[in-house]
Amino acid sequence: MTAFPPVPLVEGVAAPLIRDNVDTDAIIPSREIKGVGKTGLASGLFAGWRYTEGRKPDPDFVLNDPHYAHAPILLGGANFGCGSSREHAVWALHEYGVRAVIAPSFAPIFAGNCVRNGIIPVVLDAATIAWLGHKVTIDLLAQTVESGDVTAHFVIDPEAKAMLAEGLDAIALTMKQADAIAAFHARDRVARPWIYLERTS
Amino acid sequence: MHVVARLGPRDDLIAIDRVFLHERTGSVALKSLAAVGRPVADPARAFAVTDHIVDTRFGRTGTLVPGGGAFLAATREECAKAGIRLFDVNDPDQGIVHVISPELGVVLPGATLVCPDSHTCTQGAFGALAWGIGSTEAEHALATGTLRMTRPKTMRVTFTGALQPGVTPKDMMLALLSAHGAGGGKGHAVEFAGDAVAALDIEGRLTLCNMATEFAAMTGFVAPDAKVFDYLMGRRYAPTGEEWDAAVAAWRDLRSDQGAVFDREIVIDAGAIAPMVSWGTSPEDSLPVDAAVPDAKPAALAYMGVTPGRRLAGTRIDAAFIGSCTNSRVGDLRRAAALVKGRHVAPGVTAIVVPGSMAVKRAAEAEGLDRIFIDAGFEWRMSGCALCFYAGGPGLAPGARVISSTNRNFEGRQGPGVRTHLASPETVAASAIAGTIADPRELAA
Ligand code: SF4
Numbered sequence: 001m002t003a004f005p006p007v008p009l010v011e012g013v014a015a016p017l018i019r020d021n022v023d024t025d026a027i028i029p030s031r032e033i034k035g036v037g038k039t040g041l042a043s044g045l046f047a048g049w050r051y052t053e054g055r056k057p058d059p060d061f062v063l064n065d066p067h068y069a070h071a072p073i074l075l076g077g078a079n080f081g082c083g084s085s086r087e088h089a090v091w092a093l094h095e096y097g098v099r100a101v102i103a104p105s106f107a108p109i110f111a112g113n114c115v116r117n118g119i120i121p122v123v124l125d126a127a128t129i130a131w132l133g134h135k136v137t138i139d140l141l142a143q144t145v146e147s148g149d150v151t152a153h154f155v156i157d158p159e160a161k162a163m164l165a166e167g168l169d170a171i172a173l174t175m176k177q178a179d180a181i182a183a184f185h186a187r188d189r190v191a192r193p194w195i196y197l198e199r200t201s
Numbered sequence: 202m203h204v205v206a207r208l209g210p211r212d213d214l215i216a217i218d219r220v221f222l223h224e225r226t227g228s229v230a231l232k233s234l235a236a237v238g239r240p241v242a243d244p245a246r247a248f249a250v251t252d253h254i255v256d257t258r259f260g261r262t263g264t265l266v267p268g269g270g271a272f273l274a275a276t277r278e279e280c281a282k283a284g285i286r287l288f289d290v291n292d293p294d295q296g297i298v299h300v301i302s303p304e305l306g307v308v309l310p311g312a313t314l315v316c317p318d319s320h321t322c323t324q325g326a327f328g329a330l331a332w333g334i335g336s337t338e339a340e341h342a343l344a345t346g347t348l349r350m351t352r353p354k355t356m357r358v359t360f361t362g363a364l365q366p367g368v369t370p371k372d373m374m375l376a377l378l379s380a381h382g383a384g385g386g387k388g389h390a391v392e393f394a395g396d397a398v399a400a401l402d403i404e405g406r407l408t409l410c411n412m413a414t415e416f417a418a419m420t421g422f423v424a425p426d427a428k429v430f431d432y433l434m435g436r437r438y439a440p441t442g443e444e445w446d447a448a449v450a451a452w453r454d455l456r457s458d459q460g461a462v463f464d465r466e467i468v469i470d471a472g473a474i475a476p477m478v479s480w481g482t483s484p485e486d487s488l489p490v491d492a493a494v495p496d497a498k499p500a501a502l503a504y505m506g507v508t509p510g511r512r513l514a515g516t517r518i519d520a521a522f523i524g525s526c527t528n529s530r531v532g533d534l535r536r537a538a539a540l541v542k543g544r545h546v547a548p549g550v551t552a553i554v555v556p557g558s559m560a561v562k563r564a565a566e567a568e569g570l571d572r573i574f575i576d577a578g579f580e581w582r583m584s585g586c587a588l589c590f591y592a593g594g595p596g597l598a599p600g601a602r603v604i605s606s607t608n609r610n611f612e613g614r615q616g617p618g619v620r621t622h623l624a625s626p627e628t629v630a631a632s633a634i635a636g637t638i639a640d641p642r643e644l645a646a
Contacts, residue, residue: 019500020483021483021485025613026612029617030225030591031617033225034267036229036232036271037229037233038233038336048612048613048617079384082384083611084318084609085226085333085334085335087226087317087336090335105384105387107387108387108417108419109333112334112335113335116337157212157351159208159209159349170349171239174341174345181205181216181345184205193444193447194309194444194445195218195246195309196245
């Protein structure tokens with residue numbers, strides 16, 4: 001089972017949103033989360049910055065610039081995706097069309113959420129990000145970012161890379177270890193019986 | 202201890218002992234699992250609560266958040282189907298997830314506990330490995346009882362010495378954030394140590410660990426000691442009898458070895474910390490209440506409407522909020538009540554106290570704290586996340602300036618255009634009385 005479309009390669013416009021500490025409340029304000037699901041979120045993406053009062057597009061916001069609308073790549077600042085763990089931030093980005101975010105650093109929960117939903121979190125230093133042009137190519141397999149005459153290498157955890165490149169479903173992957181899980185529980189029930197609870201109603 | 206299988210040089214499949222869910226993100230995880238027909242592996246070790254969007258006014262029945270009813274309904278339905286114990290709106294044990302999990306003895310030393318909520322690190326105060334995950338990871342934890350993870354780096358933050366009177370764990374964390382940045386703990390599991398931490402009671406340690414996520418840490422924790430064991434004894438889901446004795450014996454060994462090596466060490470003199478208040482839109486934008494606002498971050502200054510070079514103390518406020526998983530336990534309320542007793546909230550200031558759980562509410566009422574707050578002009582409410590974040594519905598007016606015992610001051614966190622100043626419950630209480638940001642030490646004197 002694939003969880004999302006694989007992203008071995010992302011090519012296209014890179015929209016600069018170079019601010020440090022862009023938090024998940026900014027990516028999707030809680031008031032924009034209206035349904036119990038992972039869809040219907042793109043219109044609320046960056047709502048606080050994207051719209052003026054009366055929900056008119058704010059011309060000063062980068063994604064309202066026709067050059068950058070529905071860019072598959074976002075360029076961010078340090079500690080991107082900090083704050084609330086809400087995965088809606090990643091679902092909203094994905095639904096909007098984002099397939100990669102390039103930033104000097106990511107908040108850990110956000111980066112994990114990206115990997116589980118088909119968005120590549122690419123870590124590059126701020127100086128390199130500043131050199132990237134309008135169009136960027138991210139080759140996940142080669143772990144490179146190219147733009148104009150800039151080629152930069154990035155590091156990504158091998159499991160994250162495999163999940164993104166193949167659109168792997170982590171649960172299915174783990175289910176293959178069912179024997180190891182059962183063996184662990186058999187040992188652990190003896191070592192730490194207090195961890196295991198009776199089912200309460 | 203929790204490694205089920207090795208997945209790579211730094212990656213493991215690790216056993217998850219407890220999963221706690223709340224209606225805002227847990228409902229999505231449960232529904233999504235059910236949609237693909239995957240059962241919850243061990244529902245007895247999963248718990249759920251409605252806290253994020255529930256109404257906190259007396260006589261509540263559900264939520265005032267537009268569209269919020271669907272989250273409550275989905276949580277109820279999916280918990281019932283999966284056999285997960287839900288602490289719902291009118292349950293006597295309802296409250297903010299990170300407040301009730303300790304009260305119920307769900308979190309235990311040495312246990313792994315996850316929740317699709319970034320402040321799960323709060324519960325590291327018990328020497329548990331507790332951290333926030335996304336909804337999809339929560340599905341994984343529920344379906345398999347495990348998570349795939351990369352071993353975090355380690356950091357020790359040592360607070361030496363002793364806190365000055367009127368200075369609290371909240372101030373310790375704001376001081377750490379202001380000195381080392383909101384990204385300072387990135388990717389690390391942070392152990393809080395030192396004399397000033399050992400001296401804290403459990404509630405204080407919960408406040409400390411709560412804000413590890415504001416430091417971008419994977420989690421925070423404190424090595425468990427006798428205070429932890431005393432707190433947990435007799436709690437509903439804590440072990441009993443011989444199992445309790447065996448557990449405590451195991452928990453005593455959970456301390457970092459003398460001479461353990463950490464990837465990073467930070468040392469802070471606790472005695473030099475003053476009551477802190479945030480001035481900007483990141484928790485790192487914090488300073489001592491009597492210091493001047495720096496000339497930095499123009500966007501943050503503009504959003505907050507504060508002036509570089511001017512002290513925060515004396516700035517007029519519109520609202521004061523005591524609540525949230527950071528600072529809403531009975532000790533927090535007791536210390537705030539001591540400052541407001543016999544005084545009155547300044548005219549024009551909306552002041553609200555929301556106990557972190559119904560158990561906290563009952564304990565506070567048994568001590569008469571509710572009367573002190575109400576007589577002083579505070580609103581006294583039922584438990585929940587309340588004004589800590591804005592999900593829609595009734596709220597503070599755009600541009601309102603609120604001093605808040607919460608953990609996040611991001612743009613719009615407490616409502617569109619709302620300006621949040623983070624502070625301890627004492628500083629919030631003193632400010633509510635003064636009508637301006639105020640130093641609690643002056644009121645106490
Ligand atoms: S009180 Fe605030 S920070 Fe804590 S869990 Fe609720 S919304 Fe999150």
